[in-house]
Amino acid sequence: MQSTASTPELYLAELPEERQHIMTALRDVIRENLPAGFEEVMSYGMLGYAVPHTLYPAGYHCDPKQPLPFMSIASQKRHIAVYHMGMYADEKLLDWFKEEYSKHSNTKLDMGKSCIRFKKPEQVPLALIGELASKMTPQEWVQVYESQIKR
Template sequence: MQSKATTPEQYIAELPDDRKEVIKKLRNTILDNLPDGFEEVMSYGMLGYVVPHSLYPNGYHCDPKLPLPFISLASQKAHIGFYHMGIYANKELMDWLTKEYTKTDIKVKLNMGKSCIRFKKEAHIPYKLLGDLVSKVTPKEWIATYEAAFKK
């Protein structure tokens, strides 16, 4: 479900009531832990956290006019999607996340795709763990990982 919102505030305002507070809380978790240099934008109809062109002029290889994506957050039809490109590109980071998830009080299996973590219920969101994950990669480190893993 891609939004046509042009600002994060507009995106959140358009959400169903049962999703607004969850997305606000996740957004604040990201913003409170995001290393300096990343910027919040609307990207692909989702909240996006990117390396801006001012730090990485080459932009995203799929469309160099776009800044380099890192994290996205979206309210999807059946879940909340937390997209973190770092866990897709860095096996050590993925291994850390899956190990640390088992230490949380959440007793449901981690529902993941390649870079997406899906949450069907707010009670299943490990906010502190996600904050720790967000803080682990600086823009400089993400650029190096991206270039090593994705750039041809």
């Protein structure tokens, strides 16, 4: 489910009522914990957080007109998704998250490459997502990203 909303506020307003609270809470916890320098954007039909062109002029290699994506959240048809590109590129961060997850949730971790899926809003471990958001600065993300792209 890709949204055509042009702002985060419009994105949240168009969500089904039963998803608005958790998606707003996710947005809030990410914004409270994300290191300075990331910007909130609408990207690929999701609410995202990216390294702006002012900090990384090259932009995203798949589409240099786009800022470098870092984190996104989305209300999908059957789940709530949190995407974190840093975990996809940094194995230590991924290992940390997997270990911490069981301390914050009694559900089995449902995860793809950079996507964490939650079938029910009450299953989203907000404190853990906030801590995850705080783990990498824009500059650190650019270094990790470039080390992976230039392989």
